[in-house]
Every structure is written in C-alpha cells, then in structure tokens.
Amino acid sequence: MTHRREENVWIPESDLDGMTVDTLAVRAGQIRTGQLEHSDPIFPTSSFVYGSAAQAAARFGGEEPGNIYSRFTNPTVQAFEGRIAAMEGAERAVATASGMAAILSTCMALLKAGDHVVCSRGVFGTTNVLFQKYMAKFGVETTFVSLTDMDAWASAVRPETRMLFIETPSNPLCEVADMEKLAALAKASDALFVVDNCFCTPVLQRPLDFGADIVVHSATKYLDGQGRCVGGVVVGPDKLVDEVYGFLRSAGPTMSPFNAWVFLKGLETLPIRMRAHCDNALELALWLEQQEAVEQVFYAGLESHPQHALAARQQKGFGGVLSFRLKGGREEAWRFVDGTRMISITANLGDVKTTITHPATTTHGRLSPEDKAAAGITENLIRLSVGIEAVEDLKTDLSRGFHALQNPSN
Ligand SMILES: *Cc1c(COP(=O)(O)O)cnc(C)c1O
Numbered sequence: 001m002t003h004r005r006e007e008n009v010w011i012p013e014s015d016l017d018g019m020t021v022d023t024l025a026v027r028a029g030q031i032r033t034g035q036l037e038h039s040d041p042i043f044p045t046s047s048f049v050y051g052s053a054a055q056a057a058a059r060f061g062g063e064e065p066g067n068i069y070s071r072f073t074n075p076t077v078q079a080f081e082g083r084i085a086a087m088e089g090a091e092r093a094v095a096t097a098s099g100m101a102a103i104l105s106t107c108m109a110l111l112k113a114g115d116h117v118v119c120s121r122g123v124f125g126t127t128n129v130l131f132q133k134y135m136a137k138f139g140v141e142t143t144f145v146s147l148t149d150m151d152a153w154a155s156a157v158r159p160e161t162r163m164l165f166i167e168t169p170s171n172p173l174c175e176v177a178d179m180e181k182l183a184a185l186a187k188a189s190d191a192l193f194v195v196d197n198c199f200c201t202p203v204l205q206r207p208l209d210f211g212a213d214i215v216v217h218s219a220t221k222y223l224d225g226q227g228r229c230v231g232g233v234v235v236g237p238d239k240l241v242d243e244v245y246g247f248l249r250s251a252g253p254t255m256s257p258f259n260a261w262v263f264l265k266g267l268e269t270l271p272i273r274m275r276a277h278c279d280n281a282l283e284l285a286l287w288l289e290q291q292e293a294v295e296q297v298f299y300a301g302l303e304s305h306p307q308h309a310l311a312a313r314q315q316k317g318f319g320g321v322l323s324f325r326l327k328g329g330r331e332e333a334w335r336f337v338d339g340t341r342m343i344s345i346t347a348n349l350g351d352v353k354t355t356i357t358h359p360a361t362t363t364h365g366r367l368s369p370e371d372k373a374a375a376g377i378t379e380n381l382i383r384l385s386v387g388i389e390a391v392e393d394l395k396t397d398l399s400r401g402f403h404a405l406q407n408p409s410n
Contacts, residue, residue, distance in 0.1 A: 021087050021202055022271040029082025029264075031075055042261040043075045072249050076257040080264050084223070084233050087202040087267070088215055092241040094248055095233045095260060099198065099218020100126055101253035102232030104134075106216055107163075109247040110192060110240065113139030115162040120147035120177065122170035122375050123196065124218075125363050131165075146374075147175045148307065153182065157189045164189075167196040168205075169311065171349075172323040172359050172383035173376050174298045176307035179314060183211025192240070198222070198350070203274040204317045214240055219259075221350025222320070224266040225273050229259040273352065273388060277320030280394065281386040285322050287395060293332075293405050295325040295380065321349055323359070323383040330379040332405060333358050337382065339404025342389075342397040349385035354394055357383040 016028055033041050048067040050056035058064035067073050077095050085093035096102040107130075111117070119131055121144045131142040145152040147170050157164075164186045168177040179195065186193035194214045195207035201222045207215050217223060219231035232255075234244045248254055255263075278301070285299035297304075300311035301318030311318060326332050337345055343354045347362045357363060364377045372378075386394070 016086065021206075024083065024086045025203065025267045025270050028086035029079045029084075031079050040076070040079055040261060040264045042257055044257050045074075046070050070257065071252055071254050074257045074260070076264070077255050077260040080255070080260040080267075081233065083264060083267055084202070084217070085235055087206075088197075088235045089202075089206050089208055090215070090235045090241075091238045093233050093235040094241055094245045095219075095231065095255035095263075096248065097232070097253040097255055098230045099124075099196075099216070099220055099232040100130065102216040102218070102234045103127055103130060103196070105244050105247050105251070105253060106194060106214060106234050107131075107135055107140070108251065109243040110214075111135070111140050111162055114160060115140050116158050116160045117142040117163045117165060118153060118156045118161055118191075119144050119165040120167065120170065121145060121371075122147055122173060122175060123165070123167050124171060124198075125366060127165075127167075127196070129366070147177050150178070150181055150185075153185055157185065157191070161189050161191045163192045163194055165194045165196070167199065168207075168314075169199055169300050169319060169321070171199065171321065172298070172357075172363075172381065174300050174305070174319075174322060176300050176305075176311045176314070178310055179207055179210035179212060186213070187211070199319050199321060200315055200317075201270060201274060203271050204278070204319060205315045208236070210314060213237070219263050219266075221348075222274065222277075223263055223270065223350075225270065225350060225352055226266065227348065227351045227353070228266075229262045231255050231259045231263055274317060274320070276388040277386055278317035280388065280391045281320045281322050281384075282318060283391045284384065284386055284394060284398070288322075288324050288398075291402060293326055293336075293402055295327050297324045298322060320386045321383065322386065323381055325378060326380045326382065326405070328380050328405075330358075330360070333360075333380050333382055335404050335408065336401040339401035340397050341400055342393070343384075349383075351385065352388045354387035354389060354397075355385045357385075359383050 047069050059066050081093040143156045145156050166177050183193045192213045195212040197215045198218045198221050214236040217233045282301040288294050289297045299322035343356045346355045347357050360377050360379050
C-alpha cells in the first residue's frame with residue numbers, strides 16, 4: 001500500500017491546501033515522471049507524439065487534454081505556472097518570454113482600439129515606452145498619474161478607461177499605492193486593475209488579496225534571483241488568463257522549458273532570499289540615513305517614509321530595493337558609484353548580488369526632463385538593489401563610495 005504518488009502525475013494541489021506561500025514556493029506545481037526523480041524534470045522538446053491518428057485528432061480537436069506543441073503547452077512551463085499561481089493565490093498563470101511579453105500580452109488580449117489606460121508615472125521605463133509608443137499606435141491611449149495621488153487617479157478615469165496599471169512599491173523612489181482604493185476605483189469604472197508585482201513577489205505581497213484583477217511579473221528579477229534567465233508571467237482568474245493564453249498561443253512570446261526549469265529552481269529559494277534582501281535593505285537604509293553626505297533615503301521600511309504604515313499593511317516585508325539622494329548632483333553621484341568596488345554597476349535588480357544604478361542616466365535616461373522631474377528622478381539619486389551578501393561587507397563597499405566623494409582626486 002502506498003499513499004504517495006509514484007508515477008507520471010502532477011502532485012495533487014489538494015495535498016497543499018492551506019499551506020503557506022513559503023511551502024508553496026518549494027512544492028506547488030511539481031510533476032514527477034516514471035523515474036521518480038525528486039527534483040523537477042525538464043522537457044526540452046518542441047513537439048509531442050500521439051499513439052494513433054485518432055488520438056492526434058482528439059488532441060487537436062480539444063476533446064482529449066494533452067500536449068501538442070511547446071508554443072501551446074510544455075510540462076516544465078506548466079509546472080512553473082502552477083507553482084506561481086498557487087503562490088499568488090490565483091486560479092491560473094501563463095508564462096511568457098519576458099516581463100515585457102507578460103505586460104504586452106495582457107494588453108493585447110484584454111484591450112482594444114479606443115480603450116484608455118491610466119498608469120502610474122513611476123513604472124518600469126520600458127512599460128512606459130510600451131504604452132506611450134506602441135499601444136498608442138493601435139489606438140489605446142494612456143494617461144500617467146502619480147502613484148499615490150488618489151484624486152489624480154479618479155479624475156484621469158474616463159468612460160472608455162478599461163485598465164489601471166501600477167507597480168507598488170515604485171521604482172526607484174519606493175512609493176506605495178493603496179491597492180484597495182485603486183481596486184475600488186477600477187471596479188466602479190468597469191476597468192481591470194493590473195499590478196506589476198515584480199518588486200515584492202508573492203512572498204511579500206499578494207495583490208489579488210487586495211482586489212487586483214491581474215498580476216504580472218518579470219521573472220527575470222527576484223523569481224530567478226540569480227541573473228540567469230529572462231522571463232515573465234501573467235496571473236489571475238481563469239477567465240482573464242485564458243484570454244492572455246489565447247494571445248500567447250497565437251502570437252508566440254512563450255517561455256522556453258529551460259527557462260521555466262531555472263525559474264522553478266529559483267522559486268524554491270525565493271522565500272529565504274526575500275527575507276535576506278529585506279533584512280539587508282532595512283539595515284542599509286537606516287545606516288545611509290545617518291551618513292553626512294546623504295540628503296534623503298527612500299525605503300518603505302523607514303518610519304520616515306510617508307506610506308510606511310500602508311506598506312506594513314500590504315506587505316510582509318519592505319523589499320530589497322532602496323534609493324537615496326546624495327548632497328550634490330550628477331558628478332557626486334557618479335563619483336560615489338565609481339568609488340564602490342564590489343557592488344555591480346548594472347541596471348538589473350532582484351539579484352542575490354547587490355547592484356548600484358544611476359537612474360537619471362540609465363533606467364530612466366529616456367524620460368524627458370519634465371517627466372524625470374515629475375517622477376523625482378534627480379541627478380543626485382542612486383538606486384541600490386540590495387543583495388544577500390553580508391551587510392557589513394556591503395557597508396564596507398559603500399564606505400568606499402563615500403570616501404571617493406570626499407577625495408575627488410582618487
Ligand atoms: C524588469 C522589469 C520589467 C520587464 O521585465 P523583462 O523581464 O526585462 O522584460 C517589468 N516590470 C518591472 C517592475 C521590472 O523591474
């Protein structure tokens with residue numbers, strides 16, 4: 001007698017009923033083949049075979065469920081989708097080739113010409129480009145408003161508004177949106193409320209619990225966490241995600257099985273990584289606040305942060321990204337960045353390795369001067385994506401940056 005599943009089956013989700021996100025990150029969505037492997041298998045195959053012509057017909061006709069072609073479904077990709085859906089508390093997820101493909105597919109599937117979008121101003125730079133340049137080309141207009149100004153949201157909504165889109169906390173100033181209020185506005189306006197949950201991951205925040213209709217992710221960031229792959233995912237109720245799946249199947253920006261396998265491995269360590277990111281970021285934020293050369297620190301974990309209480313209510317931790325303004329301008333900011341030695345100078349974030357960025361000339365460099373000013377992207381602003389190195393060593397490296405500020409000739 002056996003009570004454990006031994007062959008070729010998805011491990012039933014009911015065994016995990018009521019379990020926490022930390023456990024779901026390790027266990028949900030797992031499949032096991034006849035080899036009884038303990039670690040998730042990978043299926044690097046573009047297509048699948050049938051036992052007979054009749055079975056092929058039944059698969060294509062949809063009477064028999066099963067794999068046909070990896071642009072439609074792939075078992076490794078489905079395992080990743082099942083795990084992230086469980087973690088977000090959603091009915092369904094579909095994986096995409098990148099975070100941008102997740103956002104594009106959501107828009108293409110759920111919007112049409114003549115629709116209007118209201119989007120928070122501080123979103124990821126390419127999301128901004130996608131709405132302003134490409135969605136506009138297909139007759140979808142977007143209004144950008146401040147993430148935290150509820151009056152601005154309410155007055156931006158029009159009869160043809162079909163989507164509210166946000167990131168919370170925002171990048172790089174860590175502003176926090178009140179998701180329940182925005183969800184209520186979306187509902188009253190017959191619009192979908194879409195949250196890019198890349199910064200928090202479901203370990204720290206589950207937007208569907210606060211009324212979001214759809215969650216999108218760049219899996220490239222924390223979900224992988226080790227800088228190996230580009231990917232994305234769209235999460236939500238069956239009805240909406242099925243529309244997105246239909247677009248993906250026809251348009252093709254799907255996730256490869258190899259990347260899905262890497263992300264599955266990444267998710268297993270996500271809960272402990274997120275705790276380490278949060279602990280290090282809070283300690284560095286407090287330390288930076290005390291530095292003579294620092295004008296202001298932006299991190300929702302600080303009591304000085306205007307939405308600290310809201311962040312504490314919505315999030316289980318304050319995340320790994322923080323930013324700060326140095327006294328001075330671009331010259332001082334660049335001197336500080338160049339003064340560090342270990343921390344990576346890169347625009348990426350969500351990695352176990354700490355990264356440092358000068359947003360005004362990189363991630364947000366394409367914004368017009370007015371848009372930069374409106375988003376608070378000043379020349380003296382520096383963003384850190386705090387990794388999981390020992391926090392003392394991060395302070396040592398950042399101290400080299402402060403030293404370089406005081407000693408311009410070095
Ligand atoms: C990186 C990022 C994206 C885009 O994801 P890609 O995987 O690079 O396409 C979208 N949203 C946020 C918040 C991001 O940080």
